[in-house]
Amino acid sequence: MNDVFTRTPTGVVGSRYFFPKPIVWVEGPTDIYFYEPVVGHLNCVIKVFHGSSNAKALIDALVESACEYPYAVILDGDYSILTQRRSLHRWVIVLRRYSFENYLWEKSSLNRSCLKHAQCGDGGDVISAEFDRIEADLLTKMREAIELDVAARRADPAPKVIPDRVEALLTGPESPDICPVKVAKIVTDAKEALNAELIMQARSEVRLFLQTGRISWLLNGHVLFGIIQRMFTQITTQIRGKKVILNADGLTQLLAEMVWRSIPSKEHQRLRRKLVSVVRELNNASNVA
Incomplete structure (x- = not known):
């Protein structure tokens, strides 16, 4: 698929039709290194959404309608971790640290x-x-x-x-x-x-x-x-x-x-459980659709 196509909000949302497996959308290419050991063995594909406007389009599509081809979106915590916020959608995962790199400092x-x-x-x-x-x-x-x-x-x-x-x-x-x-x-x-x-x-x-x-x-x-x-x-x-x-x-x-071998904290345990649970939900939803 054309990479330029997947770098636009409409293209990113529409790209779900091109993949037979549920998509786990992440912020950048290096994020894949972090999440692949957890969900790589499951039935999904990890893709990069490139930018906040594309993330917003993906989340809006999840919130506004039941997607025929479901997907998950993983967002950095940034400074949102300072305040309690309601989940945007059960398939939108917001980290509880600034970004995935902060989970490597253990x-x-x-x-x-x-x-x-x-x-x-x-x-x-x-x-x-x-x-x-x-x-x-x-x-x-x-x-x-x-x-x-x-x-x-x-x-x-x-x-x-x-x-x-x-x-x-x-x-x-x-x-x-x-x-x-x-x-x-x-x-x-x-x-x-x-x-x-x-x-x-x-x-x-x-x-x-x-x-x-x-x-x-x-x-x-x-x-x-x-x-x-x-x-x-x-x-x-x-x-x-x-x-x-x-x-x-x-x-x-x-x-x-x-x-992910040592899972050094309760927060790592929680994130791993959430990631696995969401991907399994995506597969169940895909089978029902």
Whole structure:
């Protein structure tokens, strides 16, 4: 099927007629690495919807009518995880972390990934100390920037706060550490551009979220993955005694494999159950239609 066709709202919704299996729609190509280990063995096909306008069209079609060819839509949580929202449809799955990359930031699966890539056969904990240090560092250095980013998403016009590329936040190109000077500049600029009331509301919501959640669940997924990649490279290099870089696609696949082997949290368990349940529902609905 023509890729251009599937990048338009009408084309994305209509493409369900071209597939004999139910479709699980995801946000981007790398998302497939994360979801395939969970639903790849089921009767479905995973496709990328490319953009919010296409996601809206898919969801509207689900809500407005009983689809002859049912499908599921998986959405990043973004900052919607700060507030309770009614489900748009039982086949629309909204993550409870910022994006799928935030589900890869887990001690047990990261530890197993480092040991495997470092060709280290014996078990052992090679990651906890660094993991805890970085998590604490994110809370100290990135909390205010995240609060301002939340406020900015609700402003019109919306100023850019947290950059898309992690390099703009780090102390060096290969370091996983946040640079406080760079973040301070971002914070100062954002405060000048944002309404005080929006900032107060965002701070309140983040404070409530952090009573049960972690700051790493709120951080932009691409930024967090950049930190993961650098930490992973440093630890595996220390173990192997030489630097062997694993590119982003390869690392994503390795981490996803290890996450779904260990299922390190109740939230991972919940997401896995939901994904499997929805795909089974889709198949049942397809058989009835």
